[in-house]
Amino acid sequence: NKGCIPGVEKAGELFEAGEMFLPELISAGEATKVAMDILLPEVKNSEGEWKSAGTYVIGTVEGDVHDIGKTIVSSMLSASGFEVIDLGIDVPTKRFVDVVKEKKPDILGLSALLTITMPKQKEVIDALKEEGLRDKVKVFVGGAPVTAAWAEQIGADGYAEDAVAAVKIAKSAIEG
Numbered sequence: 001n002k003g004c005i006p007g008v009e010k011a012g013e014l015f016e017a018g019e020m021f022l023p024e025l026i027s028a029g030e031a032t033k034v035a036m037d038i039l040l041p042e043v044k045n046s047e048g049e050w051k052s053a054g055t056y057v058i059g060t061v062e063g064d065v066h067d068i069g070k071t072i073v074s075s076m077l078s079a080s081g082f083e084v085i086d087l088g089i090d091v092p093t094k095r096f097v098d099v100v101k102e103k104k105p106d107i108l109g110l111s112a113l114l115t116i117t118m119p120k121q122k123e124v125i126d127a128l129k130e131e132g133l134r135d136k137v138k139v140f141v142g143g144a145p146v147t148a149a150w151a152e153q154i155g156a157d158g159y160a161e162d163a164v165a166a167v168k169i170a171k172s173a174i175e176g
């Protein structure tokens with residue numbers, strides 16, 4: 001909490017200010033993730049005070065194989081203390097629903113990079129409603145063609161334009 005997380009948060013601030021570029025932000029996220037992979041199992045086994053920031057399931061929707069942005073978001077979330085379950089790319093709607101049912105995450109993040117796959121984000125939200133799970137999980141959407149207006153239109157809880165914003169809205173959703 002006093003070493004890695006402030007470091008990656010600083011990288012986020014510099015990126016937002018236009019003083020750091022995307023490859024550097026990716027490196028910061030990846031470096032922190034590697035450190036977390038080593039530290040977290042030790043901290044969880046100790047008597048320490050570590051507490052997960054929340055559980056976050058993320059994936060790129062069905063029919064869409066764009067991986068890079070989703071993976072950056074996923075790395076930044078893990079680097080910021082979330083337990084991230086990354087389902088990868090081309091994830092069928094039913095898989096998202098099954099994982100929400102099974103893992104009971106705090107947040108579900110849906111990435112879509114194609115205008116033709118954006119409706120899959122709505123499909124997932126509708127499927128969660130049908131299964132009576134919609135009020136059990138916050139749903140955030142993102143990806144280059146996605147907008148705040150689209151998020152509102154499909155009944156998502158929010159939209160993030162980049163990885164830094166994704167971490168910010170996730171933290172505020174957990175902190176209330």
Ligand code: B1M
Nearest residue numbers: 064065066067068069109111114115140142143144162163
């Ligand atoms: Co594709 N592709 N692509 N592509 N591709 C785009 C998206 C496109 C805009 C290019 C263009 O035409 N100008 C266009 C989409 C047009 C549209 O629908 N509006 C396009 C197309 C058409 C296609 C194909 C259909 C091409 C074809 O086959 N004819 C095809 C589709 C395949 C499929 O998915 N079924 C295709 C394929 C591919 C590759 C496989 C070659 C490759 C992906 C490789 C990979 O991911 N492993 C690829 C790439 C690389 C791109 C571009 C060039 C770059 C995407 C990227 O990685 N950006 C892209 C052009 C562009 O975006 N300028 C393009 C960098 C990344 C860091 O940004 O993904 O936006 P981004 O993620 C950001 C934010 O959006 C946000 O945070 C991230 C970090 O800042 N974010 C989230 C993303 N997900 C989030 C989830 C959240 C929150 C925030 O959850 C809450």
